[in-house]
Every structure is written in C-alpha cells, then in structure tokens.
Amino acid sequence: xxxxxxxxxxxxxxxxxxxxxxxxxxxxxxxxxxxxxxxxxxxxxxxxxxxxxxxxxxxxxxxxxxxxxxxxxxxxxxxxxxxxxxxxxxxxxxxxxxxxxxxxxxxxxxxxxxxxxxxxxxxxxxxxxxxxxxxxxxxxxxxxxxxxxxxxxxxxxxxxxxxxxxxxxxxxxxxxxxxxxxxxxxxxxxxxxxxxxxxxxxxxxxxxxxxxxxxxxxxxxxxxxxxxxxxxxxxxxxxxxxxxxxxxxxxxxxxxxxxxxxxxxxxxxxxxxxxxxxxxxxxxxxxxxxxxxxxxxxxxxxxxxxxxxxxxxxxxxxxxxxxxxxxxxxxxxxxxxxxxxxxxxxxxxxxxxxxxxxxxxxxxxxxxxxxxxxxxxxxxxxxxxxxxxxxxxxxxxxxxxxxxxxxxxxxxxxxxxxxxxxxxxxxxxxxxxxxxxxxxxxxxxxxxxxxxxxxxxxxxxxxxxxxxxxxxxxxxxxxxxxxxxxxxxxxxxxxxxxxxxxxxxxxxxxxxxxxxxxxxxxxxxxxxxxxxxxxxxxxxxxxxxxxxxxxx
Amino acid sequence: xxxxxxxxxxxxxxxxxxxxxxxxxxxxxxxxxxxxxxxxxxxxxxxxxxxxxxxxxxxxxxxxxxxxxxxxxxxxxxxxxxxxxxxxxxxxxxxxxxxxxx
Numbered sequence: 001x002x003x004x005x006x007x008x009x010x011x012x013x014x015x016x017x018x019x020x021x022x023x024x025x026x027x028x029x030x031x032x033x034x035x036x037x038x039x040x041x042x043x044x045x046x047x048x049x050x051x052x053x054x055x056x057x058x059x060x061x062x063x064x065x066x067x068x069x070x071x072x073x074x075x076x077x078x079x080x081x082x083x084x085x086x087x088x089x090x091x092x093x094x095x096x097x098x099x100x101x102x103x104x105x106x107x108x109x110x111x112x113x114x115x116x117x118x119x120x121x122x123x124x125x126x127x128x129x130x131x132x133x134x135x136x137x138x139x140x141x142x143x144x145x146x147x148x149x150x151x152x153x154x155x156x157x158x159x160x161x162x163x164x165x166x167x168x169x170x171x172x173x174x175x176x177x178x179x180x181x182x183x184x185x186x187x188x189x190x191x192x193x194x195x196x197x198x199x200x201x202x203x204x205x206x207x208x209x210x211x212x213x214x215x216x217x218x219x220x221x222x223x224x225x226x227x228x229x230x231x232x233x234x235x236x237x238x239x240x241x242x243x244x245x246x247x248x249x250x251x252x253x254x255x256x257x258x259x260x261x262x263x264x265x266x267x268x269x270x271x272x273x274x275x276x277x278x279x280x281x282x283x284x285x286x287x288x289x290x291x292x293x294x295x296x297x298x299x300x301x302x303x304x305x306x307x308x309x310x311x312x313x314x315x316x317x318x319x320x321x322x323x324x325x326x327x328x329x330x331x332x333x334x335x336x337x338x339x340x341x342x343x344x345x346x347x348x349x350x351x352x353x354x355x356x357x358x359x360x361x362x363x364x365x366x367x368x369x370x371x372x373x374x375x376x377x378x379x380x381x382x383x384x385x386x387x388x389x390x391x392x393x394x395x396x397x398x399x400x401x402x403x404x405x406x407x408x409x410x411x412x413x414x415x416x417x418x419x420x421x422x423x424x425x426x427x428x429x430x431x432x433x434x435x436x437x438x439x440x441x442x443x444x445x446x447x448x449x450x451x452x453x454x455x456x457x458x459x460x461x462x463x464x465x466x467x468x469x470x471x472x473x474x475x476x477x478x479x480x481x482x483x484x485x486x487x488x489x490x491x492x493x494x495x496x497x498x499x500x501x502x503x504x505x506x507x508x509x510x511x512x513x514x515x516x517x518x519x520x521x522x523x524x525x526x527x528x529x530x531x532x533x534x535x536x537x538x539x540x541x542x543x544x545x546x547x548x549x550x551x552x
Numbered sequence: 553x554x555x556x557x558x559x560x561x562x563x564x565x566x567x568x569x570x571x572x573x574x575x576x577x578x579x580x581x582x583x584x585x586x587x588x589x590x591x592x593x594x595x596x597x598x599x600x601x602x603x604x605x606x607x608x609x610x611x612x613x614x615x616x617x618x619x620x621x622x623x624x625x626x627x628x629x630x631x632x633x634x635x636x637x638x639x640x641x642x643x644x645x646x647x648x649x650x651x652x653x654x
Contacts, residue, residue, distance in 0.1 A: 047609060427637065
C-alpha cells in the first residue's frame with residue numbers, strides 16, 4: 001500500500017493549518033460565507049440540509065486497519081458514532097461542527113488521509129475494482145497506476161478549475177466491477193498483440209441528468225504514456241468543455257456534441273505534443289510505486305474445497321454467506337470476503353464506529369491489514385485464508401455484519417437522498433429500507449438471484465439508478481415524492497442505461513411495484529440460471545411495463 | 553402567500569428560523585410568518601441577517617398555516633425542520649454560542 005513521502009506529509013499538514021486559520025477567520029467574521037465556501041469545499045466540507053458533511057477520500061478504496069480505526073475514532077469523537085460509505089468509495093460524516101473539522105483533519109493526517117479534492121471541479125478520487133490485487137481474473141493490480149494518477153491529479157495546477165468535476169475509474173479484470181464505462185475516463189488493463197500490458201481508454205461516460213455510456217477513444221496506451229494520454233484528454237476537455245451551463249459541462253456532453261472521432265482527433269493532436277515529454281513515466285518510478293503494493297506473502301496452504309451445500313445444511317445462514325459473499329482469490333487457499341453494509345431494513349453504506357473497529361481488527365488479524373471499500377457501498381477483506389472463514393463469520397455475526405446478500409436484491413446502492421442531501425428532491429433511504437424488508441426472506445432472495453437495484457433521490461444520480469438492473473429515481477411533483485422505475489441498466493462491461501417504464505409511483509407503492517417486476521421475471525425466465533438482466537435483454541421492456549401499468 | 557426565513561447556523565450547521573423577536577431559533581413553529589404585503593420587512597430581516605455573517609444558506613420558504621400550525625410547502629423543508637426520517641434521528645442543535653439575533 002502506498003505511504004506518504006515527506007512531501008505529502010508536510011503538504012497535508014500545511015493544508016490543515018491553512019484551513020484552521022480559514023475556519024477561525026470565518027468564525028471571527030473576517031471572511032463571509034461567499035469567501036469561505038470555496039475554501040471549505042476544497043477540503044471536502046459541504047453544508048447539507050441539517051448540518052455540515054465532511055467527505056474524506058479513500059484513494060482507490062484501499063484502507064489499512066489503523067485508518068479505519070481512525071475513522072471510527074472520528075465518528076465517535078466528532079460525529080454521531082457512524083459514517084456513511086459512498087459510491088465513490090469515500091466516507092462521509094453527516095454531523096461535524098465547523099470548529100472541529102480542522103482537528104478531524106489533523107487526526108486524518110496522522111494516518112495519511114485527507115479530504116482534498118473530494119469536492120469541486122477537479123479530478124476526484126480514483127476508484128478501482130474492490131478486488132484489485134486479489135482477484136483471480138485480473139491481469140495486473142491496477143492500484144499502482146491508480147496511485148500514480150492520484151499523484152498526478154492531486155493539486156494539478158492546470159486542472160483545479162475544470163468546467164466540472166472529473167472522475168476516473170479503473171479495472172484490470174475482464175469483469176468490470178468498477179463501472180468504468182460510467183466515468184469521465186475509464187481505464188481497463190489489456191494485453192496487446194505482443195502480450196504487453198497497457199490500458200484501454202474509455203471517455204465520456206457518466207450518469208446524472210444526461211446518462212452516457214463511455215466511448216472507446218484508444219484501444220491501447222502503454223503504462224509509460226498513460227499520464228501523457230490522460231493529460232491530453234483532460235486538457236482538451238478543459239479547453240472545449242462548456243462553462244456556460246453546469247448541466248452541460250461534463251466531458252460526456254463534449255464527446256456527445258463533437259463526436260468521438262473529433263474528440264479522438266483533438267486528443268491525439270494534444271498527445272503528439274505531450275507524449276515523450278516530462279509526463280513519461282519512468283519504469284523505475286512505476287517499479288517504486290508498485291513495490292508499495294506488493295502482494296502479501298501468502299502461505300502455501302492445503303486447498304480444501306468449500307462444500308457450501310453441506311455448510312448450508314449445517315448452518316443455513318453461514319452457508320448463504322459463503323455462497324454470496326466470497327470472491328475467487330488468485331492465491332490458492334485464499335478468498336476475498338465482502339462485508340455487506342446492507343442489513344435487512346438498514347441504511348445502505350452506514351457503518352457504526354464499533355463495526356469499523358471490528359472490521360479493522362478482522363483485517364489486521366486475517367487479511368494482512370488490508371481493507372477495501374466498494375462502489376456498491378460494502379467493505380471487503382481482500383486476502384483471507386479459507387480456513388479462517390468460520391472465525392471471521394462468527395465475528396461478523398457478533399457485530400451484525402454477516403448479511404449474506406452480496407449481489408442480491410437487498411444489496412442496493414442508495415444515495416443519502418432528501419433525508420440529508422441539499423440537492424435531493426426525494427428520499428432514497430426509506431425506499432431502500434422498505435424494499436429490503438419486503439424481500440427479507442433469504443430463500444426468496446436466492447430464488448430471485450443476481451439483481452442490482454440502485455436508487456437516487458434526484459437526477460444527479462449519485463445512487464447510480466441509470467445502471468441498476470432496476471433503477472429507482474425520486475422526483476418531487478406538487479409537494480409529493482414520486483419514484484420513476486427503470487429496467488435494464490448495467491454497470492458492468494456490458495454497460496447499459498436503463499429504460500424508464502412509465503409514470504412514477506408514490507413511496508408506499510414502490511415495494512409492490514418491484515415485487516411485480518420480480519414476479520414477471522421469475523415467470524418468464526428460461527430457468528433459474530437466467531439472471532434478471534439477461535431475461536430483460538431477451539424479453540425487452542414490454543412484459544415489465546405490463547407488470548407495472550397493465551396491458552397497453 | 554405566507555413566507556418564513558430559514559438558514560443554517562455557521563458553527564453547527566443547524567437548521568434555524570427567524571422568530572418574531574429577530575432571533576434565529578431551532579423551532580419552525582416559532583418562525584415569524586411574513587405576509588405578502590410584508591416583503592419590505594422580510595427583505596430588511598434578510599439584510600440584517602447577512603450582516604451578522606452567522607447564518608448560511610439563507611432562504612425564503614413558502615408555508616401554509618393550518619389551525620395556527622406552520623406547514624412548509626416543500627417536503628425538503630418539512631424534513632429540515634424535523635431531522636432525517638430514515639434513520640429517524642434528532643436534528644442538529646445549536647451550540648451554546650450558536651445563538652444569533654438581528
């Protein structure tokens with residue numbers, strides 16, 4: 001894992017001291033809110049409906065135990081004993097007082113964390129596959145390159161005031177678990193004809209009010225040229241991206257308006273000037289950073305096949321958890337464990353300070369001190385011995401973290417919605433809770449199989465509703481919250497934007513509407529092996545429309 | 553049309569309302585209600601509040617009075633007044649030094 005060098009450490013210390021002074025001046029009335037707002041936002045401090053919200057960066061979703069313990073400490077000391085993990089793999093605290101934020105930043109500095117660039121029109125936290133460095137199907141660990149991109153993009157003088165915010169996501173596996181095609185730039189590690197590993201570059205994806213699936217701009221960029229190529233894209237965007245209308249300012253609009261061919265032409269022209277210059281990444285530097293992400297020394301262990309059916313007979317809840325919450329590890333005898341933050345009826349992504357401490361202890365004891373945050377608002381122990389799974393599960397049970405629902409209908413992405421967010425038009429969390437309760441039965445969830453529901457409380461789509469197999473978008477009409485339902489979205493390598501089925505439903509009717517969609521799927525699937533999204537692609541939206549609105 | 557003034561206090565970020573005595577308070581029901589013909593007084597209160605520099609996100613919200621109870625027209629404002637509904641939790645409160653008057 002990357003560690004701060006002396007430059008990083010002194011920079012974040014200076015930034016904290018600077019912000020402390022800015023807070024003092026704001027409280028003393030020496031600067032007004034118009035002057036203070038951009039300063040606090042640069043440090044991840046928002047003002048929401050009820051209080052400030054402090055958003056802390058978790059670069060590429062990777063944490064060490066002591067960092068999670070520090071977040072638990074902050075939750076207990078300065079907040080209300082919990083934090084909320086987000087779809088950008090960050091964490092948010094919803095209740096800090098302004099005077100405490102500089103102290104919180106100092107505590108973060110002690111564990112090499114900060115909140116810089118978690119807001120503003122700059123390059124935001126870079127997200128990756130949550131199983132990076134562990135997954136059996138990846139061709140390299142993408143995190144060293146993610147770290148290099150983080151260093152390049154942090155406080156980049158040219159890109160601190162882009163037309164709009166800018167998000168990277170990367171994966172190095174054929175299965176896209178990072179939704180790269182819904183990002184401004186999506187990077188996928190691939191091999192070229194010579195067997196060399198480089199990056200396939202996608203551009204112009206995004207959600208929000210104008211959802212777009214990214215387009216392929218270059219099939220292969222070498223490691224050494226990735227910074228130059230990335231800089232070329234962002235420079236073209238910075239030059240031509242619209243600044244007259246914030247709703248048309250993301251790069252996806254530029255790519256859509258000028259077309260991918262013209263965009264490619266512009267980027268290639270810029271790349272011709274940039275390539276081979278100071279942004280060329282020396283192999284020695286890549287090696288130096290890669291060393292920080294060296295794989296743990298996995299033991300040679302006797303591989304014992306998990307007999308999940310047997311475990312389900314002996315202890316159904318444990319068997320269910322094994323069946324859903326494990327991911328295949330590249331080292332024999334190991335597995336990656338998803339810790340669901342989606343208990344039945346709970347708030348997706350919320351985690352108490354005690355739970356954070358418990359997970360940190362587990363990571364330290366069983367997972368080489370490593371943790372991951374997923375864009376689906378769960379946590380991951382990336383490297384655990386299969387022989388330790390029962391002990392880990394028992395601890396998770398003790399801390400109410402053992403829900404065996406990864407990838408099932410109750411494992412929903414949900415934005416904070418109108419209960420917290422100043423941009424939202426409708427509540428998201430209570431909708432998720434009611435759907436979760438409706439489908440609480442574990443057997444029923446398994447009968448339904450893989451199904452991703454994603455819920456947003458406004459058109460900004462922080463809850464990724466466009467990419468949900470079933471997407472739910474909250475809107476307000478004449479003082480009432482209404483929920484539009486879409487079907488067919490997909491955040492994977494088969495990226496697709498869901499189709500809105502018809503008029504919205506009031507909150508109380510949403511769980512029944514979801515039930516009707518599920519019933520339609522089960523009735524029409526070819527077999528239990530055909531997942532919801534595959535059935536939708538085969539059937540189209542007609543039967544799902546009929547399920548919601550009757551025969552047209 | 554009836555209106556109230558609301559904002560967030562600078563230290564705590566807590567939701568506050570301008571009351572009849574010119575104090576910024578936590579309780580929606582203590583809000584001063586401005587009638588349509590009181591726009592001048594409303595604007596004067598906004599100007600005086602801005603001078604304090606201690607109330608952020610200052611907004612005019614339309615409300616309805618039902619049997620003397622103030623009912624914000626927007627759902628957003630009803631949630632701001634009560635705190636989050638899911639999970640149901642207490643709203644943010646002012647610190648001891650968080651009281652603002654105009």
